[in-house]
Amino acid sequence: MAAKTRPSALVIAPTAVLLIASAFLIFVSSHRLRSSRDLVVHTHEVIGTARLLFSGIQDAQTGERGYVISQQPEYLEPYREAVARIPQLVARLRELTRENPTQQKRLAELSREIDNKFAALATTIEALDRSGFEAARAELMTEAGREAMLAIRRTIDELIADEQTLLASRTAAVDETEWRTLMVAIATMLAALFALAIAQLLLVRRNSQLRRAQADAALKAGLLQATLDHTREGIAAWDAGGRLQAFNQRFFEQLELPQEFAARGTRLDAVLARDAERSTSMLQSARARAGQEPAGEDAMFHGRIGQRTIEIGAHPTGDGGFLFSSIDVTRRVQAEEVAAQAQKMEAIGHLTGGIAHDFNNLLQIIRGNLDLLAPQLAGDAKASDRVVNAIAGTERAAQLTRQLLAFARRQPLEPRVVNLGRMMTEMADLLRRTLGERIEVATVIAEGLWNTLADPAQIENAVLNLAINARDAMPDGGKLTIELANTSLDAAYAAHQADVAAGSYVMLAVTDTGTGMAPAVQARAFEPFFTTKPEGQGTGLGLPQVYGFVRQSGGHIRIYSELGHGTAVKIYLPRAAHAAEWTGAEPLQPVEGGSETVLVVEDDVDVRAGAVDVLENLGYRVLQAGDADQALELLEQSAAVDLLFTDVVMPGSIKAAALARRARSRFPRIAVLFTSGYTETAAVKNRELDADAQLLSKPYRRDDLARKVRAALAEAAGQARMDGAAFAHLPLEGGSRQAPDLIRGEPGGNELPSPHPGSSAAN
Template identity: 60%
Template structure:
């Protein structure tokens, strides 16, 4: 080749022409004629080379290339000629910047089959190049540029990759065939479906290269399908615990309906995905899935057994060859599952036939036993029915007998007591009367025991702390049992209250203690324990008559001779006794049993011959606070001057009670039945107390008589008496609330005390008006202070211990005390109760003591007020004038002075 005047070689093709053009100016190099000789030499070599080459020279690495290089980047030619290297290859500069830097530092570079993303035809595609980078030096030896010789080897790389892919595919097919063969051999002999499906899923994960695989069993629930996860491979089962089983949606339908295979390179782009409400795609927390492959497992009859599902977090992981291998695997597993089903069905039929034969044989063998058991059950049911009928008959009999028997005893008792006054100077006669009264008392106790066993005694239940009650009986029990019996009483801490008749609890304990004494022949150890107990549902199931719940248990244990099983079974039956003739009635335990059952409780005997006996009484727990014991028994047995109307149908009883009341100083009116008594009441006569028998002939009953009497005489007191109350004032075995009953037979002292108690508890009217209204009143009759009603006092204190102690002191001081634990409760009491004096704590929670006192003064302007407080000042209010301050702590004397001072203006 020749040269031109400027020394530039002629030739170089199209690029050479461009370089010789007068307007050409390479960045940082200037016109061609100003180039250094070294660059001109290199440029000549590059331009005349048939191999794609370029030179990057100067501070900006101006890009110079030959015609062979143009196909490498046709879209950039000719704009790239003379431009900075970084600008020409801006899209791959990040990849080539380190290579350029190392070359400029003097290190030649050689790369073979380097992947370079190349932009061609408006898109970026992967290309592979083999090229070298050689550092170029200037005339002074300084590195001034880079020479690159390159070859586009994309076609060669693609060919080699295709060959490798074919080899890999062939190898994969061989391996897949081996996996399928191994899995097929394993599942052919596997008798368990669960293990079989696990083998299949494990093989499927190996075949597909999936991150996880699963087999879902198809169950037709009539509502679109229900699918159960049978086997899982590749991940822990807990990954699927939070997600519902797949439903028959657009993605899963082809598999579970048996329509065909679903393979997706990217399930997120599949139009069937994300349309299954309520979820939009995978629920939160689900394993990531992009590649998805599902193959149905179909039975011989065409029904779908289930589906094989495989997933991978990356797209494009499952090939058509993989799909074909899974189809083969699914087919083999379907045949194996069908075989297992057929085998199980045959085995089930054989087992069922064998079971039916065994059952028929056992039924034949057990027929006689079952018939015998049925007969025994029927006999037991008949015996239970007979026992219930016997108990009902005894109850009715005892009720009727008790009524007439107690009336007779009342006539005898009353006349004996009246006769006692007439022969007061005759000692021998008094002794005989006393003996007769003892017999009357025994007869009364016998009638009471009969009523108790028949569960027809009128109970007067109260909220009781049995521990306190038992402790109070200690002295009486020791006297009754004798010195040779060692008595130990154990009361558990935190004892609950119970709702029962305290008198009957005492009677029951006394009966049990006396029975234990006799079983120990008068010498031994008696242990009384009181505690809490819970009878649960399992206990209730084995004892149907017992209601599950919380109970207070009273247990009496002795060191006596114990009981045989036969004796235990009959222990509670009436008139059954192991004692010698004349030593017992056989009603003691019957009475205990009847009382506990009537109170909603349970009785249990634990005993062995020679090992002693324990009898436990379970009484239902009460959540209310303990009731105060009434003062009726502490009222003196004195008479009075009030007017009493006696309504009694039995002539003998009526005569004796009238005489006893008259002897006690009362003015007595009489009536033979309820209608006659109502006539007396409507006559306008002044009457302080109606003393009426419960059971009388006529259409007007005693409760209705009492209601009519109170309607006409609001201040009248009512006292019932009866030998047997039926259901008129007793319901559920309990005396109706607010009623007073004096059971027949009763003594003169019992009558006197009860009359005074009932009169003291009634609403108080004017004493002068009562005396003036009484017929034949005697103004000269002396006033008996001991017969006057006690002042009624309301104690309002939130501290339970202070309230209990203060109430007890006030009772001892002679006041009729009503307790309240808050101002609100006290206000409720004042809505229906008149009181003479109020003792209230100033520091009450909720309604304060002063606010309650102001409200009380509005309702009762003359009520006396005592403020108990830890402070030193009375409330500042005109409504609370005359109030008395009682500083805490106080003793009984200070309390007595304060109450009397507050009560003084009312006396």
């Protein structure tokens, strides 16, 4: 055995040394070639950046002159973009030429020239804005701008000329290095051929070992095929010659390739040609991406085949072949899309809710002052009309904020157990009158329809919104169908929807025969202010308001639509087990004033002043404070305070809830009325108000404030009478009645209970 091994070693050792030396030479040559090419690329980048710089300066000049001629602000866009981009390009040139002192010096000069040029441009624009066209024209006629531009052109031309000289020398170096690399490669190839010849001789001597290895390989191949057939992924491997070597049926089934391709030896070119017939060539895309990934990492490509999403993996094998894998990721992609959409809508909801809150405070200042101003202008008809128009404007603005709060799920709801069948029957005539004669309205109500818990007014508003959208989608007329049915959403459905809980629901579907929606429009349909209607015909808040109401009510909403076939919007509201309640409107109480003492606590000076003026006009004695600390001082100094009217959000460490509790410790029978730019629902949800707290949402009218104050005072008086009756019926102990323990919390505490449990809050 040693005798047989020695000749092989004598041949292999020199061959190995030769190959290693050749490989080293190739490596060195390749490194030099790469370095030379990098220098060429670097030079090209310097030249390209210099040209971009000059182009940007020309754009700035073009924008400036376009603006001077047209005096239209949009013509300044090229100028503004150039102002932002030029410093970046100059900085990039400095970075690229940092090892070239000549170019660095030239760039310093170029920077000064650019500054002069842009100063001239800015002077012209300022002259136009300040003194008009003739002044700007006079600035343009000066030689400063032209000379600056000539200087810039000259400097950039010199810079590019130097770089082109460098480019020529570096290109020559690349050519020389390529020739040397080719020679080394030829030598290496000859060495490799020699090594292959020696290897062939060795292989002949080991035929017996090869036969045994083949038998072992056949056994392993069978095991490999059994493994492939039982994996969830589709697998197909082609060798360097483009022939199929290993595969399973699942690969061809998932990619919907003909079964005749599922055979050893199938050419990769044939499979790629069939795959290229799709709108997106999945295998070719994955293969191309594999060349862009770092070595050892798979290239993944997602594509759609029919209604399914297939993930294709491509990995080059060591022998020059390709290994492809496929897996059906439809469910995973759907779940990710639903989760992403839910997160986006939640983020937009937080943003719109905050905007509406701040806007309500501004509206309150405007509306309060208008209410106070109106009686003073009773004798001036024209001024009174203007005040009325302004008040109407604040009402429209308040409606806008209510729509924003509806989308953000912060609108005040009054949920009741209702039967949607009766509601839709009553609404049918209203819808027919609203939609017109060209729209046929049909209602389909399932027998035994369950009740649901929701705000009746918001349900009517949602149906009306959807009906109007449907009408606009049927300009030539059509049919609107309102369908009601009982349904159950199971766990399998809920698992693929981020915002759905499994359970029993009442489905309300509004279907039209209109133009339908494109998938891109459906994806954005619930976003605030997104609309496809012409300007002035839609606010983009109708569907978002419906979406917010449904989600706030614990429901679910989906849109099903096809272009040219119509749209169906399905609302799912939770089933209610109780009987339907009467939904008639309660009559408004008359506006009354009073003589009680009211403490107004509001950190916004303008809002506080408006509230104080309204209350004083209603006859109340008013105290005012800018924060909780001032309010507590006034409470200590006052003989009696009948009502605390406080904003929920205030600066300082003492919040509205704590202020209310401490006010009751001073005046146990004091009434508490909160106000906030948010709504009661939002405050309750954030645990800042109890569910039955008295809250007046901003912006409010004079009459709203008057009614709420009387209601809060009446509730406090009623609670006081109930407490007195309870005290009168306490058993006698030791010959005297014992007062009930009014202390909240631990015995011996110093906080008194509120007359009504829902009076502590903050926004």
